[in-house]
Each structure stands twice: as structure tokens, then as C-alpha cells.
Amino acid sequence: MATNQSSYPNPIHPSRTRIGWIGTGIMGAAMAGRIRSAGYFLTIYARTPSKASTLLSSGADLASSPASVASCCDVIFSMVGHPHDVRSVLLDPISGAVSSLSPGSVLIDCTTSDPALAREVAAAVSEKNCFSVDAPVSGGDVGARDGTLAIMAGGEKEVIEWLSPLFDLLGKVTWMGPPGSGQSSKIANQIAGAGNVVGITEGILFARKAGLDEGVFLRAIRSGAAGSKAMEIFGQKILERDFAPGGFVEYMVKDLGMALESRDGDSDSAVVLPGAALFRQMFTGMVANGDGKMGLHGLITVHERMNGMP
Template sequence: MGAAMASHLLSAGYSLIIYARSPSKASSLLSQGAHLAHSPHQLARQSDVVFTMVGNPQDVNQIVLQPNGILSTLNPGAVIVDHTSSSPSLARQIYASAREKGWIGIGVMGAAMASHLLSAGYSLIIYARSPSKASSLLSQGAHLAHSPHQLARQSDVVFTMVGNPQDVNQIVLQPNGILSTLNPGAVIVDHTSSSPSLARQIYASAREKGCWSVDAPVSGGDIGAREGKLAIFAGGERPVVEWLTPLLDLMGRVTYMGEAGCGQSCKIGNQIMVGANLIGLSEGFVFAEKAGLELSKYMEAIRGGGAGSMAMELFGRRMIERDFKPGAFVEYLVKDLGMGVDVVKEEEDERVLVLPGAALCKQLFSSMVANGDGKLGIQGLITVVERINGK
């Protein structure tokens, strides 16, 4: 089939470069004037349209999506036309992969998350207010944009992972932000822990431009980001989230939570529980040490029982070893807890009445910020409990 179809292009006078795993099969097309490439990515580098007609979906995946496949060297604006009888899901994955992805925010979490897209072979353009932080991603093949609106113009999906809702508003909604140049049909995926109301505002603004948005905050800290094991809470249109799933799966496990804003509501609830767990972990360690227990042995003894938790697995050893390097900054957790505590004042959710535990969590973590430790990791909460107890 493929040889006969290709011969019509040659007969019509088109210049054609071909690739065949068995070059001996190419003799007829070569006699018509075709040129032989040594690999799919060499062929892609020289073509504005690449036609594929191979055996099965596995062959398509290998030739198009794998590290040495067509997409690794396809030029911007070029087109892949797959004539293979393949699967709809693979066709959607190829479509999603063929366009450049944009990433804004390359801090501790963002850089690790973005690196998974590059490792999977996606073309990525990044923006950073401090370009010096981009060196690692640039060494993996990312391209640097000079502004958010330049990045948006070149991307079909734009991921954001910035500090707070004010940053999100500035980068997305302001005159020189993402939405000013985002192409119709493109998607904004905001991984920032932000507010449900802002997520809904972005969604409404995106739809007015014929675009889409998904709020997709994450949990799992720097370890989860590096290992691609984050919990991702997605809010928006279900079909859009499903279309994004091949990308999000590279970073962790995505759960669809509902309409726009629901991802952010889930993250606020998550942070309230994380904060409460860290208070218990900190107070348990301080009590055990005061009681004369060896902390490593204490943690091993209780981790398999009812006190065991993800918070203990992520932060217990760091607390014991006094490792307060940030995977998640204290000041950001204070911001997240504040959104939970203040939600009643903002009338965002009339079902939430009183959250005394969240208020206490915010107070204790705010003490870290007041002590000048806002840039430490959230496991540093133990220092507040120690200070209260005279250590």
C-alpha cells in the first residue's frame, strides 16, 4: 500500500524522501527519483509533511513518539499524516505531542515536573523570570521564551507552576499575559496552588477566547515531582482533562475532581490535612525526644501502625536529620491554609462553617515565617514546637 501511494507523489513531481527498515524494498521508488533517509528523525528534519503507512499502532508509536522518532526532529509547522489503521487514543496522543508545550515557573517543583515532558520527547518552550534557573532544562533541549505571551503564541498547552494567585493572575489574565496571544483551542493547565474563584475566572476568560483551562494543583512535594509520582487534582471540562492525561501521567496520577475550581478546592482540603499531619508529627517527635527515646527507632516503631502516614514518609527522616531544605516552602503552605481559613469570609463555599484546626495550623506555620524561616521546607514546623518547649 505505502509504495503505491508514495509513487503518486513522485509521478506528480513532488520531491520525496523515504525511509524503509528494509532498504531493498525501496528500489522501485528510488528509480522514480525518491531519496533514501537512514532514520525517521533524519527524514523528519528534511520534510514539511511526513506520511506514515506502517503495520500496527506499536510501529506508529515507535516511529513517531519514541526518542529517535519523527517528533524528535520535526520542524515547527510541519505535519504528520498517518495512513496506518491505528487507534484513536494513539492518534490523539500524537496530535497532543506534535505541538510545542509551554511551561512557566521552574522552581523546585516546576523544573522537576517539566523535565518529565522533555524526557518523554516533547518539545518544550519555557519562561523564567530568572533565566539562570533554566540551565538544567535547556541542557535537556528546552527552548527559552522572553515573555509569557511569546511562549503562549507558540504553544498548544501552557503549564503554569508559580508562587501564588497574584502571580497566576499577572501571568495569565493581564494585558501581556498568556491569554493575550493564546491560540484558539489551546489549553492552560495551572499547577499552582491557587484559589477556586481565580480558577473559575481563568476558565471563563479562556472560553471567551475559544481556549480552555484546567486547574490542576499537585501534592507530593519535591520527591513526588522528581519521581513523577505526584497526586494531581484536576478541575475543568472532563474531555479536556482526558485529552491532557498522557501529559499529566508523566508527572503523577491525575484525578478528575469536577468543574473549574474543583481542583483548587481539593488542594486546599489536602493542605489542611497535610498541615494537621505535620503538627502531629512534630509534636510526637518533640514528646519522644523529651521522654528519652531515640528518634529513628521511635519512627520505625510507629510507622507501621496507626500513626504511619505519607507525611511521616516524606518528612519524618528530614525532621530527625534537621534537613529543612524546601520541597514545599512554608510561606506557600501559609498561603494555602489562609485560603481555607478565609473561604467563609470570601463566601466561596457556604458549606464550610468553622475550621479551627486549619486556623491553628495557619497560626503555627505563620510563626515559622515570623521567625524568618518562611523559605524553609514545611518539615521545619518542628522548630516552632521545640521553641515553645524551650529548646
């Protein structure tokens, strides 16, 4: 559906734009909290209502289903765990959000999901005379709380620009291309991010085995070519054995799995990704060890086990 900003009679504004939110996990709750703190009326759906207690105490309303959220909101965000969750909360013919969209409303999926599924959602939303944006994010729970997320958006550029007052509350949005482009960008981001974590944890382990002070080692390399945002986020946490998740490692296994699969049934579109395959194997080791709910930097425990270290 072609459109432009003039298709919308009112700019985004807390006094007249009703916001819906589906999914209140670690990331979703923090992101929705920023929307609510900016003064927007918020209607939420949470499969586990207790996870929405802070939002409810701030004045948000609780809906009984994703469809109920969509029926009363102008802009609906979703932030759930897996592609099958996206399909359930958005495309279920009875309880899914798409079934109850009002003409002209906008659906924004922030879940890291399948690019092909994002295109399927966009087609279903277009049939309702509505608009869809796939907008996965990077930056973890810290970025979600601070409003510094990197947002990779696929969809119509004009719609994304119209939504900028909301995206600005969450971080920095970049238009990546047509539907599905946001998801493809996030998967590529996950490959790069996983490689960073593997390198950091393996470097720390090598430094430890060499008898180096791990803290001194990290400070020494931080400003060099090996320094990275991932090191800033995870370095000290690794030293303190603080493996609390900003995002569950089991989701990284899911994301790298999507990278390694050909999604469109076209063998010519397949990409050989030996690094991603190795990274996924290592993070899968964490899950196999019972650590799937740890943060990514808990990967150091896999290195330790492989080296017979306590």
C-alpha cells in the same frame, strides 16, 4: 465550552504537540524536566532565567513573556507561587498567556491558587475558544522528580482525559469536577497535610522530652494508625535536621489562609476550621522566625523554641 475528545484532531504526542511551561521553581522545573525528557518540544518562561538553566541545556527554548509562550504552544502549563502571580502570568492584558492563546489550545494551571480565580481564568480562556484546567499537585519535589504526584484536576472531564499522556508523565490525575474544583481539592489536601506535619513534629518532640530514641519511636509507630506518607517523607529528615524544602512553608501559610477565607462573599459558604487556623498560626511562627524558605517539617523548630530547647 462543551467539548469532547473528537474536538481535537491529533492525540497528544511528542512529535506534534508543542508544550509551554511558565514557572521554573523547585516544583515547576522538575515537572517541566519530565515533559522534556519524554521528547516534547518545550518553550519556557522564567522570571529568573538562571532557574531554567538545566531545561535550556536540555534543548528547551526560552520565551520573553508568558504571552510569547502561549503564542507558539498547544498546551501551556503554569506553576508559580501565589494567586497574584497566577493573575499576572495568565491574565495580564499585554503579557499574560491568555492574551495570546490560539483557538483550541489548553491552559493548565498547576499552582495552588484560589478556586474563584481558577473559575475566572476558565471564563477568560473560554472566550478565546480554548480550554482551561486547574490542576494543583501534591507530593513535593520528590514526587515532581519521580513522576508520582497526586494531580487534582478541575475542568471538563473530556479535556483532562485527552491530556492524560502529559499527566501520566507527572503522576496520577483525578478529575474533581468543574473549574475551581481542583483548587478546592488541593486546599482541603493542605489542611490534612498540615495536620499530619503538626502531629509528627509534636510527637517527635514529646518522645525526645520523654527520653526515647526518636528513630526507634518512628520505626515503632510507622506501621500503626499514626503512620502516614508524611512520616515517610519527613520523619528521617527531621531526625537528620535536614530542612531543605520540597515546597516552601510560606506557601503552606498562603494555602491555609485561603482555606480560612470565604472566597465567594457568601457567609453560608464559610466553614469553621479551628484546626486549620491553629496549623496556620504555627507555620506562621516559622515564617516569623525567618524560616519561611524551609520545608514544612522544619516546624519542629517552632516546637523546640516554645519549649525552650536549643
